[in-house]
């Protein structure tokens with residue numbers, strides 16, 4: 001697994017580990033679609049993607065395409081970091097609360113970290129940053 005700066009000074013991307021439990025998510029990610037599992041028993045939308053419900057322990061899920069929309073639940077601006085991340089600092093780490101419920105630890109891109117519009121409650125939309133091997137890394141930008 002390698003971390004290398006992506007072109008145009010964007011945030012670094014890492015090739016994700018894809019396994020049978022997460023393959024539907026990554027097939028969607030490679031196509032720029034946010035595909036998530038929903039528990040067949042209790043309806044809970046599961047993050048991180050896996051075929052196990054952390055709410056009721058069911059192992060039957062149905063994968064569906066989420067809206068890719070959400071709001072910033074919390075965030076921080078990282079101004080110093082090591083390696084490839086240091087080269088792109090400052091950058092934003094955030095929890096985004098998806099319309100479907102889960103809170104996703106991610107990055108906010110497409111906005112200057114010092115922009116006053118960057119705030120809790122900001123409406124954001126999923127964007128996919130490509131990896132060298134054709135996967136998509138989920139990040140969010142202002143809607």
Ligand SMILES: [Zn+2]
Pocket residue numbers: 039040041042043044053054055056057058
């Ligand atoms: Zn469940």
